[in-house]
Amino acid sequence: MVMIFGGFAPENWAFGPKFYGDDSSFLFTLAPRMRMFPSSGYNQHFQYLNLHQHTMPNGLAxxxxxxxxxxxxxxxxxxxxxxxxxxxxQDYQQMSHLKEFTYRHLEVWGLGSPPLTPEERGERVNNSSILDGNVEGKGFVENGRKDDA
Known part of the structure; x- marks a missing residue:
């Protein structure tokens, strides 16, 4: 029997050891029948993504x-x-027939604007120097190094 289920997460995924997100997230099933499970308001455990840690579970929740x-x-x-x-x-019911499952196909869809690039965030992208754009300053520093030798 084919089972199709998934979840909607409103925030960008970010690696970390804690749950985050907001109550607009939900879980759903499409087959064998359609169901939707909205937030219950009981806790704030909406999104979790972690990798390469020995002390916390590694995966997506x-x-x-x-x-x-x-x-x-x-x-x-x-x-x-x-x-x-x-x-x-709210009114959650186990989405797969068995608690543990294996899957062959996984679809991930991203909606909305893409995340900012490092350049857009104002971060340095490579190891270039601020002097690369200032030829006179670069020459001054290099000449000073020669004099120190």
């Missing part, structure tokens, strides 16, 4: 808490789980 997520996708591609209950979402 929507709702719940570690080990009991509404939807968990493990960092090892193809493995996940849905819990029997999830207090983050």
């Amino acid at each position: 929507i709702g719940g808490q570690h080990g009991y997520c509404g939807l968990w996708l493990d960092c090892e591609y193809g493995k996940g789980h849905t819990s029997e209950s999830c207090t983050t979402y």
Whole structure:
């Protein structure tokens, strides 16, 4: 039997050891029947994404808490789980037939404006010097180095 389920997360995903997001997130099923699970208001455990840590779970979660997520996708591609209950979402019911599942196909859609690039955030992108744009200043510094030798 084909099962299609997923979640909507309103904020950009960011690596970190804590849940974040807001109550406009939700979980849903499309097959074998359509259902939607909106926020219950019980907690703020909407989005979680972590990788390369030994002390925290590594993967992606929507709702719940570690080990009991509404939807968990493990960092090892193809493995996940849905819990029997999830207090983050109202009237939640386990979305997969079994708690632990494997998947062959995963779709991720991004909506809205793309995140800012490092240049747009005002960050330096390479290891170039501020003097690269100032030929006279660069020459002055290099001449000073020769005199020190």
